[in-house]
Amino acid sequence: GKKSYFGYKAFIVTDSEDGFIRHVEVLPANASEVRNLEGALGPLKPRRVYADKGYxxxxxxxxxxxxxIKNGIMYKAARNKGLSRLEKVFNRLVSSHRYLVEQAFGTLKRRFGMTRATYMTLRKVKAEVIRKAMAFNLLKALNLRGKHA
Structure with a gap:
């Protein structure tokens, strides 16, 4: 009918210098970020990984x-134990690099309609996300070209 019961999670890896999407992984919505970092990285060998506290x-x-790979995963507070001052500073530093990923997700959602999957199988949804990531990269390249022209 009109109700959605299933969902998907898109994991994207962006370049920390220019923000181009380098890798895409799509999993069922019930998959945990904590257990899927290696799959999200795919074949890439980055120097450092910046990730939110979900990882x-x-x-x-x-x-x-x-x-x-250098660790840039944000610290997560434990129950009844807050973060230390140094952990908060580290999280702020990581956040200053993670904006490129958040910017990519925002653009994918606003400009390319990536708020809901159009298809129903994991394979088709991954193809859809890859297509939208390619469109994002083309848009980004055009915008960068305009700045340097």
Whole structure:
């Protein structure tokens, strides 16, 4: 009918210098960010990963260490234990780099209608997100070209 019961999560990896989308992963909505960092990175070998506190776990920190990637995952406060002053400063520094990802999601939602999936299977939704990511990258390239012309 008219009700939605299922959903999908899009994970995107952007370049921290120019904001182009480098990798896309789509999973069912019930998939946890904490357990899917490696899949979200895909084949990329970044120098550093900036991620929100949804990815905070000792397993993810160990994964980054094992792969030789610098950790930029925001700290998450535990129940009845707030963040230390240094952890808050670290989170602010990470946030100053994460805006490119948030900007990409905002543009994908506003300009390319990525608020609802058009299709129903994981494979089709991933193809839709990849197509919209390509359109985003083309728009970004045009905008950058205009600034340098």
């Amino acid at each position: 905070y776990s000792s397993e993810n920190k160990e994964l980054l260490r094992r792969k030789g």
